[in-house]
Amino acid sequence: MEHTGRHAWRTAEAKCSSRRTLLTGAVASAMVVGFDSLGGRWVSAAEAAGCPSFxxxxxxxxMLHLDSATRQEDAADNGNIIERMPCAVLRPGSVADIAKMIRYCRAHGIKVATRGQAHSTYGQGLVNGLLIENRSLSTIHSIGADSADVDAGVLWQELLLAAYEHGLTPPVLTRYTGLSVGGTLSVGGIGVRNAHGAQIDQVRELEVVTGDGRVQRCSQRRKSQLFEAMLGGLGQCGVITRARVGLVPAKPMARSYVLSYSDNTTFFRDMRTLLSWGELDGVFGLWAPQATSLVYQLNAVAFFDPSAPPDNDYLLRGLSQPPITAVTTDAGYLDWAQQVDRMLAQARLALNWDELVKPWFAVWLDDHAIEHYVSDLVPSLTAADVGPGGQLMLLPQRRSSLTQPFLRVPAGTPWVYLFNVLTTSAQPGPDPAFADTMLARNRRWFDQARDVGGTQYPIGSLEFDHADWAAQYGDLWPRFRRRKRRHDPDRILTPGPGIF
Ligand SMILES: Cc1cc2nc3c(=O)[nH]c(=O)nc-3n(C[C@H](O)[C@H](O)[C@H](O)COP(=O)(O)OP(=O)(O)OC[C@H]3O[C@@H](n4cnc5c(N)ncnc54)[C@H](O)[C@@H]3O)c2cc1C
Structure with a gap:
């Protein structure tokens, strides 16, 4: 992995926080709140709350921040359900900072978590110990012919824009691209493309600081067990600091198709028809509210050069309705890729979206189970189950393209489906009563999914105990435990999901 490159740039934010000259000591802004008469010294707010003094x-x-304001900013995630105040926040100026602080925390028995954009919804990245802000290291080091070398704090939308200047794009993009590279590589990163796998299937090499404080490079060929444990590994074995991710040529235009359905069976039959052709660049499902029900929307996209536009009649052949009924929209590739980013920017303004409670539900089901599961669940939904800023989404994936074992998906059928109910509250939170109701709902839905072979996609809000995690990993559980023991022997990393 190269460490310098023609395309290197930094955000202003990172520039400010990474200069050694900003610091005379390592610790910034520890506010003194009282005198410890036993210890005979002044103590900070963090220490008063039971934190170590650092x-x-x-x-x-x-910088290492101990002040209440900074710690409070990192005490919640996008779900607004769980609050965990870190004792200290590290804004690293280098990978060496992360390694030093992990060694320090290991020696002092302090738990550590990494924060990407904190778009998880149930405390997955929160910690009462040291919180490492990924975003402080966010350089795009280089963009080559078929890959990019980036810091883990880079946002996918930043890489998308930089790569596009070279006529390239990440092959798999999450629908919202304001997520961090380190964050989605730790969970999976699923997009609307059906046969390219998850973002973790497109990684060539990683730089990682493991739980023993060592900086290590890994790939499929080198330290492959660590590589495997980091991709979709929920931050259990290390902190991803840098990644070389694949890029592919980008076509300049995208044509989107939307077909509407009121009937579950016909929707799935048509979706499977499009998937079986394998000619579209993405096929997925959404639901739109209409009067008292939800309308199924079969979505598809075809990327193209203006000189060779897609043949709608051919691509949409064999469906229950003629191709002419599809609502068709052409957009530039970047406009298409950032569609959800724009919608979310509006929701942030109009609904105060960031402050809404988000008890999200995300589950994987195989091709035998999905149709029946959706046909039972969707008609049972109330307006509160979705909420004003919420959405339902179905992302089909070719099973053989999902190659990383720690992303747990059912194994039995050639296609698997990520089904999401992305609930929001009607009002900004906190709202513990609403959260409790929805957590009970999610657990009920999950149990029904697990009965038919489902697994959770661990970005949502699901109460999951140790036995649930063991069942989620199944025959891989002993392997995951061995990797944890090896790379994070004192179990200091990422306690949020409660796996170990
Ligand atoms: C609006 C919206 C749209 C979304 N759309 C999609 C989608 O289309 N497809 C999809 O797959 N997901 C989607 N997600 C879910 C998203 O992928 C996850 O929530 C992801 O974790 C968010 O990235 P983040 O940078 O916010 O990570 P965070 O939430 O900050 O972190 C996620 C987990 O990884 C750990 N972590 C973070 N960085 C690192 C690191 N560098 N090293 C080790 N561990 C780390 C954290 O501690 C935490 O446990 C969406 C989420 C939102 C809010």
């Missing part, structure tokens, strides 16, 4: 941390290139 007064002997090694010199850092970046």
């Amino acid at each position: 007064d002997d941390v090694p010199p850092l290139d970046g």
